[in-house]
Each structure stands twice: as structure tokens, then as C-alpha cells.
Amino acid sequence: MTAQASLWPTALLARRSVVGRFRHPSLFLPDVVGPLLFTSVLWGSFARANLLPGFPTVHSFLDFVVAGAVVVGVVFSATDVADDLGEDIRSGFFDRIAVSPTPRTAILLGRLAGAAVFAGFEALVIIAVLAAFGASVRGGVAAVAAVCVVAMVLALALGGLGANLALREGRAERTVALFVPFAFLLVFMSSAYFPRQAMDGWFRAVADWNPLSWIAEDLRHQTVTGFDLRTAGQALGMVTLLSALSVTSAVRAVRQRGRAR
Amino acid sequence: MSAAAAPAAPIGAVSRSLAARDLRRVRRYPSTTVHLLFLPIFFVVVWSRGFSEVARLEGFPARNFLDWIAPLAILNGCTASALICGFVLARDLEGGFFERLLLAPVRPVAVVGGALLSGLARAAVPFVVVTSAAVVFGADLPGGALGLLAEAVAAAGIALCAVGWAVGLALRLRGIRRSVHLMQTGVACTLYLSTGLAPLSFMTGWMRGVAQVNPMTQVLRLARQGYLGPTTWAQTWPGLVVLAAGVALLTWFAVRGLKGLTP
Numbered sequence: 220m221t222a223q224a225s226l227w228p229t230a231l232l233a234r235r236s237v238v239g240r241f242r243h244p245s246l247f248l249p250d251v252v253g254p255l256l257f258t259s260v261l262w263g264s265f266a267r268a269n270l271l272p273g274f275p276t277v278h279s280f281l282d283f284v285v286a287g288a289v290v291v292g293v294v295f296s297a298t299d300v301a302d303d304l305g306e307d308i309r310s311g312f313f314d315r316i317a318v319s320p321t322p323r324t325a326i327l328l329g330r331l332a333g334a335a336v337f338a339g340f341e342a343l344v345i346i347a348v349l350a351a352f353g354a355s356v357r358g359g360v361a362a363v364a365a366v367c368v369v370a371m372v373l374a375l376a377l378g379g380l381g382a383n384l385a386l387r388e389g390r391a392e393r394t395v396a397l398f399v400p401f402a403f404l405l406v407f408m409s410s411a412y413f414p415r416q417a418m419d420g421w422f423r424a425v426a427d428w429n430p431l432s433w434i435a436e437d438l439r440h441q442t443v444t445g446f447d448l449r450t451a452g453q454a455l456g457m458v459t460l461l462s463a464l465s466v467t468s469a470v471r472a473v474r475q476r477g478r479a480r
Numbered sequence: 481m482s483a484a485a486a487p488a489a490p491i492g493a494v495s496r497s498l499a500a501r502d503l504r505r506v507r508r509y510p511s512t513t514v515h516l517l518f519l520p521i522f523f524v525v526v527w528s529r530g531f532s533e534v535a536r537l538e539g540f541p542a543r544n545f546l547d548w549i550a551p552l553a554i555l556n557g558c559t560a561s562a563l564i565c566g567f568v569l570a571r572d573l574e575g576g577f578f579e580r581l582l583l584a585p586v587r588p589v590a591v592v593g594g595a596l597l598s599g600l601a602r603a604a605v606p607f608v609v610v611t612s613a614a615v616v617f618g619a620d621l622p623g624g625a626l627g628l629l630a631e632a633v634a635a636a637g638i639a640l641c642a643v644g645w646a647v648g649l650a651l652r653l654r655g656i657r658r659s660v661h662l663m664q665t666g667v668a669c670t671l672y673l674s675t676g677l678a679p680l681s682f683m684t685g686w687m688r689g690v691a692q693v694n695p696m697t698q699v700l701r702l703a704r705q706g707y708l709g710p711t712t713w714a715q716t717w718p719g720l721v722v723l724a725a726g727v728a729l730l731t732w733f734a735v736r737g738l739k740g741l742t743p
Contacts (some may be wrong), residue, residue: 263691
């Protein structure tokens with residue numbers, strides 16, 4: 220099958236993924252409300268944290284956590300990839316696709332593309348709601364667009380990791396049970412919600428090496444300082460590299476699963 | 481021929497049997513209990529390091545952030561474990577075990593009693609493990625044994641509340657996928673929209689208003705006092721009142737849900 224011919228089923232399966240999510244408010248609302256609620260709890264609890272010595276200069280703690288909220292939103296979206304793909308395997312949809320003339324990778328890429336679209340939408344909603352509550356986005360429309368694009372590619376990277384797990388585990392519950400703790404560790408051992416300057420010891424070392432710290436800080440630069448093409452490009456380059464690695468590995472897992480059956 | 485109604489089995493015996501059945505599952509699948517320990521231990525280790533600087537802000541009532549966050553982590557672990565009783569019941573409803581149970585001469589309150597007993601037993605694991613982890617990672621317990629007892633009472637009470645909530649929802653929504661999000665969201669909102677992360681004096685806006693009226697704030701005060709200083713009756717009784725009311729109300733919620741299912 221040519222690449223062009225395999226694009227159509229991928230697009231259809233991506234559409235299925237997005238429509239399926241928006242059709243059930245009980246599925247997409249927690250993904251949007253969860254990060255917002257969590258961020259507002261942190262903001263309400265640690266509003267004075269920006270007064271700490273060494274804390275980056277920000278107008279308010281809310282300005283600081285906008286990027287973190289977007290990253291958590293992407294994590295929720297990536298968790299859905301793991302959950303949905305696990306459910307596709309459990310319900311037999313994956314096997315039905317495998318015996319049809321559709322390439323096996325279409326179901327994976329469709330799910331990932333759906334997650335990327337949803338992550339972009341989620342980032343936009345999160346920024347809009349937090350801005351309505353007083354967060355300032357100094358970079359304006361360009362910064363919002365940069366954050367949304369990076370969020371979409373980051374969804375591919377994290378979704379690829381979730382898909383890897385789902386394809387190896389084959390059960391939605393187990394996949395989510397393994398992926399959620401991993402994703403939470405990745406987010407909270409980074410500077411997504413608290414600056415690296417306020418960390419020390421082994422925790423600081425982990426945050427220094429965590430790629431999510433670099434991505435969150437580049438996103439924060441767009442919203443707190445202003446739009447900067449170099450920083451945006453840096454974040455985009457990082458997430459593109461991560462997604463290339465995780466999606467390639469997930470594609471290999473799909474093929475292995477297909478061969479094993 | 482008229483069939484005489486069989487006498488109902490003793491409530492205590494049925495509750496114990498149902499709890500033992502549920503706890504056998506814990507022994508058979510230990511991973512389901514172990515992975516529930518991740519989040520509270522994560523709080524103890526990661527949050528206490530990541531947000532440690534917050535304790536340096538003027539007016540923060542704890543010596544370090546770990547002392548402040550440990551009780552939240554423990555209550556979080558206990559409620560997460562107790563919620564499993566609701567998931568198990570929802571699975572039993574889907575699998576048909578519940579219909580067979582209702583055909584037996586069993587009083588509804590005995591079924592809820594079984595879930596409450598197993599919820600308490602399940603919550604004991606995170607209580608012991610997370611408290612130990614907190615102490616190992618440097619939490620201070622100046623309140624001593626009395627402080628630990630206050631924390632244990634808070635953990636047991638909150639676990640019973642979580643079981644009542646989860647069982648009541650499972651019986652009304654009759655399906656695990658339908659009820660699981662609501663079970664977790666309800667508990668998470670109650671835990672986090674309180675003084676779980678920061679003291680009231682640090683809060684701003686609506687969060688402060690909500691935390692002030694959230695009964696969980698009193699439960700956390702009860703659980704936390706051993707980490708902050710000596711245990712006092714003034715800090716204890718409001719939490720006990722809240723827990724007694726919560727357990728009564730949510731057990732009633734669960735029993736009423738069961739009555740809707742019985743013919």
C-alpha cells in the first residue's frame with residue numbers, strides 16, 4: 220500500500236478518535252477540567268510562592284503555572300491514547316483492523332493524531348480560562364499559537380509512550396495503571412509547577428535532566444516574557460525529537476504485535 | 481404450597497464473610513493494592529522536595545513541607561484504597577454476583593457493612609506504609625503516640641466515608657465505567673479543596689472560601705496536629721464531629737442505594 224493510500228485510513232481513524240472524545244462529555248471534560256482544577260488549587264494554595272527568594276520574576280504565581288497547566292493537559296490527553304488503544308485491543312477493534320486491508324499502523328497514528336488535535340484544543344481552552352482568571356499572556360496570539368503547536372507535538376511524544384505500553388500490555392486498566400504514575404513523575408519531577416531555582420539535591424538533579432523541565436520553561440518564556448522565535452523553535456525541536464523516538468518505537472510495537480498474532 | 485420466608489442471616493456474620501471475600505482478592509492480586517500506594521508515597525517524596533521552599537515563607541505553621549503534606553498523603557492513600565470497595569461492588573453488579581446475593585436472605589445493611597469492614601482493612605495498608613515512609617523521609621511527630629492515634633482515627637473515618645460514597649454511587653449508577661470517575665472526582669475535590677496543600681492564611685480568593693467551609697479542613701486539622709505539635713482537644717473534637725456525621729450520612733447513602741435494588 221502506498222503512503223498516500225495509507226494516509227486516508229489514518230485520517231479517518233484520527234477523526235474517529237476526535238469525534239469519539241467529543242461525543243462523550245464524561246470523557247473530554249475531565250481532561251480539560253482536571254488540569255484547570257489542579258492549577259487553580261495550586262494557585263489558590265501557593266499564591267505567595269512567587270515571593271520566595273530565587274523565584275523567577277513573575278507578576279503572579281498564576282502567570283507562572285500557565286505552562287504547567289498546559290503540560291498536565293497534554294499528559295491527560297496522552298493517557299487517553301494509552302486507555303483508548305488498550306480498549307481497542309481488548310474490544311477486538313485492533314484485530315478487525317489487522318485483518319482488513321488497512322495498515323496496522325493507521326490505528327496507532329490515528330489515535331496519536333486525534334490526541335494531538337485534542338491537546339491543541341485543550342491548550343487553547345486552558346490558556347483562555349486562566350487568562351479570564353487574570354493570567355497574563357505577554358506574547359499575545361503568537362505565543363498562544365506557539366504553545367498550542369508545542370502541546371500538539373508533545374501529545375505525540377507522550378501519547379507514543381502510552382501507546383507503547385498499551386501495545387505491550389494489551390489491557391486498558393493495566394496500561395493506565397502503569398502510565399499514569401510514570402507521567403505524573405515526569406511532570407512533578409520537572410519545573411512545570413515550581414522553578415528549578417527553588418529545588419535542591421537529587422530532586423534538582425532529576426529536574427535538570429528532565430526534558431519536560433526544558434519544554435515547560437520554554438513555554439513559560441512565551442507566556443511570561445513574550446513571544447520569542449528562538450525559544451519556541453527550541454521547544455518545538457525538543458518535542459519533535461522526543462515524538463520521533465516514541466512514535467517510531469510505538470510503530471515497531473504495532474508491527475511486532477501484528478507478527479505475534 | 482406457601483413458602484415460608486427464610487430468616488435473615490445475622491448481619492455481623494454476613495458482613496464479615498463479604499469482607500473476607502473481598503480481602504481474599506487483595507491477597508490474590510497484591511498489585512492492585514501496591515499501585516495505590518504510589519500516589520501517596522509520591523506526595524511524600526516528590527512534593528515535599530519540589531515544594532520544600534514554601535515552608536520558608538513567613539507564617540508557615542510547619543517545620544518543613546513534609547510535616548504539612550504527610551497527613552494529606554496518608555488520607556489520600558486511605559481513601560484511594562477504600563474506593564476500591566466501590567469498584568469491586570460495581571464489578572459484582574456487572575458480573576451477576578450481586579443478583580445472586582440479593583436472592584439470599586441477607587439484610588441490605590449487612591452488604592454495606594461488609595464493604596465498610598473491608599474498606600477499613602484496605603485502608604490500614606496505606607496508613608502503615610505511608611506513615612512509615614513519611615517518618616523515614618524526615619517527618620517529625622512531636623505529638624507522639626497521641627498524635628499518631630489522632631491520625632489513625634482520621635484515616636479510619638475518612639476511609640469509611642469513602643466506602644459509603646463509592647458504594648452508594650456504584651449502586652445508583654450500576655456500572656464501573658459510569659461510576660468510577662465520579663467516585664474519584666468527589667474524593668479528590670474534597671481532599672484538595674481544603675487545607676491539604678497549604679494553610680488557610682496562605683490561600684487567596686475562592687479557594688480560601690471553599691477550604692474554610694470544607695469539612696475536610698477539620699479532618700486534616702485532626703490528622704495533622706501530631707506533626708505540628710502536641711495533640712489538643714480543641715483541634716480534635718471538630719474533626720471527630722465531622723467524621724461521625726460523614727460516616728452516618730454516607731452509610732445511609734449506601735444503604736438507601738441498596739434498597740433501590742432489592743425487590
